[in-house]
Amino acid sequence: MNPMVSSEETERGGAPARSATETRGRPARARGRPRSFDREAALERALMAFWEHGYEATSVSDLTRVMDIGAPSLYAAFGDKRTLFEEVVREYGTRYGSFGDRALAEEPTARAGIERMLREAAVEYTTPGRPHGCLVIHAAANCSTPEVEESLRERRNANIAAFERRIRADVAAGVLPEGTDAAALARHAGAIIQGMSQQARDGASREELESLAEIALAVWPRS
Amino acid sequence: MNPMVSSEETERGGAPARSATETRGRPARARGRPRSFDREAALERALMAFWEHGYEATSVSDLTRVMDIGAPSLYAAFGDKRTLFEEVVREYGTRYGSFGDRALAEEPTARAGIERMLREAAVEYTTPGRPHGCLVIHAAANCSTPEVEESLRERRNANIAAFERRIRADVAAGVLPEGTDAAALARHAGAIIQGMSQQARDGASREELESLAEIALAVWPRS
DNA sequence: CGCATTTTCTAGTGGTCGCTACAGAAATGA
DNA sequence: TCATTTCTGTAGCGACCACTAGAAAATGCG
Numbered sequence: 001m002n003p004m005v006s007s008e009e010t011e012r013g014g015a016p017a018r019s020a021t022e023t024r025g026r027p028a029r030a031r032g033r034p035r036s037f038d039r040e041a042a043l044e045r046a047l048m049a050f051w052e053h054g055y056e057a058t059s060v061s062d063l064t065r066v067m068d069i070g071a072p073s074l075y076a077a078f079g080d081k082r083t084l085f086e087e088v089v090r091e092y093g094t095r096y097g098s099f100g101d102r103a104l105a106e107e108p109t110a111r112a113g114i115e116r117m118l119r120e121a122a123v124e125y126t127t128p129g130r131p132h133g134c135l136v137i138h139a140a141a142n143c144s145t146p147e148v149e150e151s152l153r154e155r156r157n158a159n160i161a162a163f164e165r166r167i168r169a170d171v172a173a174g175v176l177p178e179g180t181d182a183a184a185l186a187r188h189a190g191a192i193i194q195g196m197s198q199q200a201r202d203g204a205s206r207e208e209l210e211s212l213a214e215i216a217l218a219v220w221p222r223s
Numbered sequence: 224m225n226p227m228v229s230s231e232e233t234e235r236g237g238a239p240a241r242s243a244t245e246t247r248g249r250p251a252r253a254r255g256r257p258r259s260f261d262r263e264a265a266l267e268r269a270l271m272a273f274w275e276h277g278y279e280a281t282s283v284s285d286l287t288r289v290m291d292i293g294a295p296s297l298y299a300a301f302g303d304k305r306t307l308f309e310e311v312v313r314e315y316g317t318r319y320g321s322f323g324d325r326a327l328a329e330e331p332t333a334r335a336g337i338e339r340m341l342r343e344a345a346v347e348y349t350t351p352g353r354p355h356g357c358l359v360i361h362a363a364a365n366c367s368t369p370e371v372e373e374s375l376r377e378r379r380n381a382n383i384a385a386f387e388r389r390i391r392a393d394v395a396a397g398v399l400p401e402g403t404d405a406a407a408l409a410r411h412a413g414a415i416i417q418g419m420s421q422q423a424r425d426g427a428s429r430e431e432l433e434s435l436a437e438i439a440l441a442v443w444p445r446s
Numbered sequence: 447c448g449c450a451t452t453t454t455c456t457a458g459t460g461g462t463c464g465c466t467a468c469a470g471a472a473a474t475g476a
Numbered sequence: 477t478c479a480t481t482t483c484t485g486t487a488g489c490g491a492c493c494a495c496t497a498g499a500a501a502a503t504g505c506g
Contacts, residue, residue: 032452033502056279060494070455071495077453081494118439126429133424195418197348197356206349216341216439255482256472283464293485294465300483304464447506454501462493467486474481 039077042067046078047088047095051131054139055085085139092135099124137198262300265290269301270311270318274354277362278308308362315358322347360421 045066049058060081064071078084103117125133167182268289272281283304287294301307326340348356390405 030452031450031504033454035453036502059492061492070453072456072497073454075495119433122429122433126427132426133421137418137421138424195360195421197344197360198418198421201356201361203355204349206345210342210345253482254474254480256474256484258483259472282462284462293483295467295486296484298465450503450505452501452503454499456499457497459496460494463491464489466489468488469484469486471484472482474479476477476479 035073035077037067037069037073042069042074042077043087043091046084047091047135048131050085050088050139051092051135089136089139096124096130097134097136258296258300260290260292260296265292265297265300266310266314269307270314270358271354273308273311273362274315274358312359312362319347319353320357320359 045068046063049062049066052058053062060071060074063081063084064074067074069077074084078087099120100117103120107116164182167176167180170176171178171180171182268291269286272285272289275281276285283294283297286304286307287297290297292300297307301310322343323340326343330339387405390399390403393399394401394403394405
């Protein structure tokens with residue numbers, strides 16, 4: 001939309017974030033009028049707004065109010081609303097949504113990883129002073145912009161795929177029995193977080209949901 | 224908003240739905256110009272639209288298009304958008320969302336009821352020719368109208384309370400052991416449908432989510 | 447200083463939102 | 477036939493949506 005903005009991440013003014021291209025003396029500040037707000041802080045405020053209300057229900061005027069900047073400043077610094085949202089989702093993934101990946105990577109078994117992930121989710125999703133629940137799960141519903149909807153759906157499916165890979169790794173290592181239905185187990189973990197309804201929205205088949213329900217009743221094999 | 228409409232449910236014209244106050248001869252038709260569309264069919268179309276896209280993302284012009292009526296006809300027959308949505312939710316509850324209540328009422332144990340509910344949910348949520356998932360769970364997200372949000376949240380909490388009552392009944396009847404945590408078991412069943420994130424949005428505490436996760440790992444006591 | 451560059455503020459743009467005034471059309475009862 | 481009642485189509489209301497043109501302000505460079 002805006003050809004003047006080559007990319008997000010244009011950090012050039014601000015207070016002390018001057019680039020160190022000049023090795024001595026005067027810092028290599030950019031030329032024009034410096035930005036009068038903290039880009040990272042503004043991004044964090046936008047993140048909270050989108051997390052709280054979702055993509056559609058957060059208007060640009062909502063954003064300019066909580067970020068405390070004018071609309072032209074927002075568009076110059078972050079591109080349009082969708083671009084800002086995508087950067088917010090990336091930021092959310094690194095700052096708030098990474099506990100699952102960490103649990104699965106650091107615990108010795110998939111079961112321990114998923115158990116830790118669920119226990120941490122109970123804390124993460126109810127932390128005071130933050131919106132509750134998961135931005136990726138909630139900000140996509142009622143979304144009238146197909147690109148955003150698609151992007152978030154792919155993210156959720158990728159998470160489930162990550163569960164499945166971790167479980168397969170345990171199966172390969174002999175930690176879980178040979179016949180373990182890794183895909184179904186991964187879907188069970190995803191179901192605790194998203195729910196059967198959410199997965200039905202994202203294209204899961206009846207058979208997939210049925211095997212998920214089956215496991216929700218029996219849960220993990222006594223390994 | 225519109226004082227001319229005393230209530231929804233004003234079925235007076237249409238084709239053969241003439242009231243039988245007159246016992247003989249001419250039916251007691253209402254006076255003015257009869258409605259030119261089938262109110263039930265139009266309501267069903269609105270139900271599908273809201274189910275598919277959610278409350279916010281379904282505009283009145285979307286509704287008039289799928290219902291194939293003008294906006295004034297919509298407002299005369301159904302009140303405003305929120306009133307129409309509330310009627311749609313009621314209709315959804317009786318036509319599509321009652322399988323859970325039925326399962327809990329008809330099966331001999333809570334476990335069998337919830338098992339049947341989950342298996343039926345897998346079918347209901349993926350039935351071809353219908354929007355997937357549950358309208359009550361999905362139509363509330365990204366909702367900028369507090370009254371609608373509140374109404375749907377109460378509905379979800381009421382469902383969980385119904386699970387809990389059914390489980391308590393089994394505990395009282397000796398079907399489940401004395402120390403069974405009925406509230407936590409009910410939350411587990413709800414979690415399979417809505418997910419931990421959805422419940423965090425609806426006000427569940429960290430402790431409630433933690434006990435839900437606990438049960439998601441151990442699931443039902445060997446009864 | 448002047449000049450180039452970039453950000454800021456003001457004040458909008460066209461479009462869609464939910465909703466409705468109004469007049470004509472189609473039924474009724476007298 | 478005519479008045480009354482009710483519905484339907486046109487046409488548009490004010491409010492908000494995402495977004496931006498244009499001028500003023502703030503910096504670095506010469």
